[in-house]
Amino acid sequence: MSERRLTLISGDPGIEARRVGQELEYQDPRHIEFISIGNLVRSIGAKAVSSSFESDVTAHMQYRPHEPLSDALASDLTYEALGRADMSHHVLLEGFPRRIEQIDDLYELAQVTQRSLTGMIHLTTSDTTAIKYIMQHKNVSNDTAQRELQTARDIHLKLHDKLDAKMNIYSISADGDQTITDQMAFTALRELAQQEVDLTYT
DSSP states (O other): OOSSEEEEEEEOTTOOHHHHHHHHHHHOTTTEEEEEHHHHHHHHHTTSSOOTTHHHHHHHHHHOTTSOOOHHHHHHHHHHHHHHSOTTSEEEEESOOOSGGGHHHHHHHHHHTTOEEEEEEEEEOOHHHHHHHHHHHHTOOHHHHHHHHHHHHHHHHHHHHHHHTTSEEEEEEOSSOHHHHHHHHHHHHHHHHTOOOOOOOO
8 A cells, every 4th residue: 555645434323433444454454554533532531542632631521521522632632643653554544524624624634744635435324223323322312313413414515525626535335244344445445545646725
């Protein structure tokens, strides 16, 4: 694989994008490095990983555990994680950006850490599966789950539209055989690694 590549991996509610990212790293650990911002936050909170932003993460987990990270903290943690990554690895990043406002930060972080942002692999699922997941994990009604799913889909569509001008985006259905999903994601990642990407972003 080409050096200094950065690919986003994300998923609909109920999809274990982290598991697929970990599987891709497991399949080719000499070339792929998986970074999950959510996993990183939990590891810092448990003091399993040191961080310059440990006090900020601890405060967030203590006072705002169910809220998303602030843009500044999410950006800082992503920058720190990318800075630690092996420059010869193709990095898979999960958990950033989460909001439209973070997209500009993503491009800046890619440039500062000298990585080419190649594209995004997005794992999709059916509305039924996603709504069931939201209801079970957030203990909310069907109507509330539908609204949350629509909000999540709207954010992803806006992210997709803004990124698509510069990046290739692969949408892979995660319903059914997860092993097939892993293989499809790995194929998509290899295709992304072979592309030449213009880092200029406007």
